[in-house]
Amino acid sequence: xxxxxxxxxxxxxxxxxxxxxxxxxxxxxxxxxxxxxxxxxxxxxxxxxxxxxxxxxxxxxxxxxxxxxxxxxxxxxxxxxxxxxxxxxxxxxxxxxxxxxxxxxxxxxxxxxxxxxxxxxxxxxxxxxxxxxxxxxxxxxxxxxxxxxxxxxxxxxxxxxxxxxxxxxxxxxxxxxxxxxxxxxxxxxxxxxxxxxxxxxxxxxxxxxxxxxxxxxxxxxxxxxxxxxxxxxxxxxxxxxxxxxxxxxxxxxxxxxxxxxxxxxxxxxxxxxxxxxxxxxxxxxxxxxxxxxxxxxxx
Numbered sequence: 001x002x003x004x005x006x007x008x009x010x011x012x013x014x015x016x017x018x019x020x021x022x023x024x025x026x027x028x029x030x031x032x033x034x035x036x037x038x039x040x041x042x043x044x045x046x047x048x049x050x051x052x053x054x055x056x057x058x059x060x061x062x063x064x065x066x067x068x069x070x071x072x073x074x075x076x077x078x079x080x081x082x083x084x085x086x087x088x089x090x091x092x093x094x095x096x097x098x099x100x101x102x103x104x105x106x107x108x109x110x111x112x113x114x115x116x117x118x119x120x121x122x123x124x125x126x127x128x129x130x131x132x133x134x135x136x137x138x139x140x141x142x143x144x145x146x147x148x149x150x151x152x153x154x155x156x157x158x159x160x161x162x163x164x165x166x167x168x169x170x171x172x173x174x175x176x177x178x179x180x181x182x183x184x185x186x187x188x189x190x191x192x193x194x195x196x197x198x199x200x201x202x203x204x205x206x207x208x209x210x211x212x213x214x215x216x217x218x219x220x221x222x223x224x225x226x227x228x229x230x231x232x233x234x235x236x237x238x239x240x241x242x243x244x245x246x247x248x249x250x251x252x253x254x255x256x257x258x259x260x261x262x263x264x265x266x267x268x269x270x271x272x273x274x275x276x277x278x279x280x281x282x283x284x285x286x287x288x289x290x291x292x293x294x295x296x297x298x299x
Contacts, residue, residue: 005020031064039065047142052079068147078276080240086278087261088240089254090150090200092143095271095279098135098263106134108180110266116255118181119201120293122159123227125189128197131258133280136180137273138251146245147202147252147273151282153190155235156197159228160219161185163204180253186219188243194282195260201253202244210247240276259283 032038040059044051051057055072062068080088098108104116104126117126118135139145162183184204191197202211204220211220215235237243262279273279 001029006208031149036062036064036068042066043141047140049142053144065067067170070247072146076273078240080276081278083278083281085194085282087150087191087195087256087274087280087282088148089137089273089279090243090254091137091139091145091147091273091275093137093139093252095267095269095273095274096136096138096251096267096269098279099133101132101134101255101258103131104130106136108136108177112177114178114181118178119185119253120187120255121159122201125187125199126195128186129199129257131260133256133258135254135265135279136251137253139246140246144275145248146242146275147200149190149237149239149241149243150200150254150279151192151195151198151239153192153195153198153237155188155215156191157187157189157230158213158216158219159187159189161187161226161227180251184220186213186244188213190237196257198257198260199255200243201254202246202256203251203253211244211250212247213244214242 031101037060040062043049043065044059051059053073055074056062059068062071080086098106101116102113104172106116106119107112108114115126117123117127120126147298161184180201186202186204188196188200188202190200204211210218212218214237260283262283263280264278
């Protein structure tokens, strides 16, 4: 850990994370014309935002900074691959890490492992992904911040886990061990006819004003108690369809069962990803009832 990284993490531990996050969310939702135009135009200039990709490219058309930040893209901006077996990136961002799980261990950064049971909050759920595959995508401020499905899936469970609100930028990821399993996060577990179970973990962070899903609306801001919901309604979401969004940026972590996906051989850590781009391919289209890890009580 560099002295700069150590100082940055220490500073985050001293500031009032929740208060700062709520204030950022409050400001982002203000509808005063002068404020929203100032924030939006300054943001576009600072981060070189590609407004030509937006469904509405006019910065002045958004009623608040948050409406701008969570803007939709043109329908043709992120085409999906023709191959039905392709697994796609769920969002725009940087591929921080990916590859096989070492038992139940994922890689947070070079030389910094953490455990799937800590990330997911349930050892029994983590067992489903033992020796499986994972990918971590970091959304920087300039990125498109809606999150989409990497493959077809039916929602099985949704788990909210309270935690800290440390930044998830690369410096903090390198410096703070277990960051993703310590921060506030939302775990969404899906079942696919070809991938079996897969999980999408949306990680909260400092000044992330909220996490929303397409089926339940706003899930955060921060609560002090965790909760779990087993989906009663059959929420089916197709590959490439929207499943949620971040109100200000964060990280998405994907978990797949073992033997289900093969990564694109040209993929590499640090690569820039675009939502809908193929990152892997289904290896074995298997019927879920043939999976010995899925008990009859789980179906």
